[in-house]
Amino acid sequence: MDLEAVRTFAAVVDAGQFQKAATDLSLTQQAVSKRIAALERDLGVRLFTRAPRGAELTIDGRAFLPHARELLRAAERALASVRPGSRPLRVDVIASRGAAAGLMRDFHRANPGVDLDVLMLVEIETALAAIRSGAIDASFRAVGAPGRPLPEDIASVRVLDEPLQLLTGPAHVLAGARRVSLAELVGHRIWMPGIVPGTEWGAYYDDLVAEFGLTIEATGPNFGSDALLDTIADTPALATFMGEHTRLIWPADHGLRRIPITDPTPVYPHSLLWHRDNPHPALPALRTHLAATTTVPTTSSTPDTWLPTWTSPH
Incomplete structure (x- = not known):
């Protein structure tokens, strides 16, 4: 037309x-x-x-x-x-309350003059296609899932290894623990609705289950974090995993507990992905900000932490 x-x-x-x-x-x-x-x-x-x-x-x-x-x-x-300099920097994060969203909030506070769009794409293939087409400028992902090498025109850098925590209601048998080991979680029901098969975070939890014999249930519809918190608060038999940097707000009478996991601590690797030829002027500023404000071990894991073997090294 x-x-x-x-x-x-x-x-x-x-x-x-x-x-x-x-x-x-x-x-x-x-x-x-x-x-x-x-x-x-x-x-x-x-x-x-x-x-x-x-x-x-x-x-x-x-x-x-x-x-x-x-x-x-x-x-x-x-x-x-x-138009050079006229469009916002478009960045994909997995969840609005997750660690990557927090990193972008920090970047926005440090760079208020940068016009920014934050969006959420589900699958890594969708994110990669959007990066390559120019629909987005960058994406936060766990890189290196089995069978998914990055295309040569996509660059990546690890920016944050986020420890997982156990979230329980007040009546859960582990609610009073100051910390729990992965071995102590064997036999407990970890409920995580919304895990999408084939995603990189789905592969992460598959490997965690396989290595430590955990029971993770992804059954039922995903009604969002508020419904998840309500269920965990009211169901003594259920717990869930949450990233340490995930922002959660719940009613005071929920009595939820966030408990560190040890021996080893499972950490989720967040990497920033972008196209090597992307000319957006704010993209180098984002990478510089992340390099200055986050710290990642120089190896895939330490004796006290756990990562899948496919995780790309920093």
């Missing part, structure tokens, strides 16, 4: 007259009429009727108008996306 014809259609609607629209667009009235006629041929309908007071929309014209305006807005967004 010819966007100039669509823009002319919107101008005629706004002006109410072909002649006034021609003046607004710095065109002749004949040129405006030709564009409208071509658009009507493309659509197969009449968009205007001539009336004593000017050009009036037909029923089809009124139906087409909101879509025409959305087309023009989409065109403007497309242009803005490739």
